[in-house]
Amino acid sequence: MSIDIAGLRPERVAVVPSPLAELGMALHALSEPSHHPGLQGWVTSVTAGLDPHLADRMCEADFLWRTTFSDLFLPCAGIPGGPTLPGATLAEELDLLDKLTDEQFADAALEFTCALPYTTPGPSVLDDAELRRRALELAAARGPQQLRFSKRLLDDPPRIRAWLRQFLEDCDEAFFADVWHRLRHQLAADARHKTDLLRHKGLAEALTAVSAAVKVDEDGGRITIDKLRQGHSVIRDRSLLLVPTSLGWPHLMVLHRHGWQPVVHYPVGSPELSAPPAVDQLILRMTALSHPVRMQLCRNLARSTYTTSELVQIHGMTAPEISRHLSVLKKAGLITTRRRGRYVLHQLDVTAVARLGSDFLEALLR
Known part of the structure; x- marks a missing residue:
């Protein structure tokens, strides 16, 4: 994903x-x-103490937050004539949510259940009969509860806006006020740190501190975010907003909706000890392991070190064939080689292979 x-x-x-x-x-x-x-400990505690009625309402509109992160939770980005910053309190932010037009609200709410244009201008689902039909068809595929909610939203947006505001206020009273009281100081400190980097070190230094998945080409005028999806946004006369989150890891969100202010919503205090491999490297590693011969080679190399000649004898292949397969594994960073006298020994990097599952999942969720 890129931001011009x-x-x-x-x-x-x-x-x-x-x-x-x-x-x-x-x-x-x-x-x-x-x-x-x-x-998990926090989730278990909150879930156990949740009022059943609030839990039911939480399920009623969970498509806004279960699959991924709805732009409705960053309404400041959609206020025309910006830039508009997030509010200092939840009440201020809910006031910003109220300032979105019904069309903005409905389009953002149905982003995940209706094939609406996201990065280009297009008709609103409230105005286009075919988009409305498609939205309800897709909602029906996700169950009667989501179909009912989508119908109510399309028929009476102000009613659903009031419902959502009341629901979020009830969540604040039930559990979030305590969470925000605990986390807001950490997030404010991170924001101050990134702002200091911006002022004294520049944009590239600040964004590098945001995430290892964010790269800045200031000469080319582009930010690139390493994610398993495509997207592009242009700043033009608008601003760039960086929003830290404590609960969000491993998600690194990029709001790039047409007509909205671009936002990078990034996790702070990441538990990872080192930067995960880039998406391209992950694809390279998984492709390298997809060949049955290379999987057999890995079986040997996981147990001991082997020379190319030894692997030729074991697998009944020619030396050039074995060398080509070893080269693919080495380029993917899955094997190590070391020289002992006139012999070159190959061995599987077990740690790199063991991380593949978590690296793959993190890349999907990033």
């Missing part, structure tokens, strides 16, 4: 925590705890 930052002035970059965005990540973690193993 040609002409972006330093003062047009802001790092600000968002209580509404953090509430959105809290709802996502409660709905998909497998994405956030580090929060």
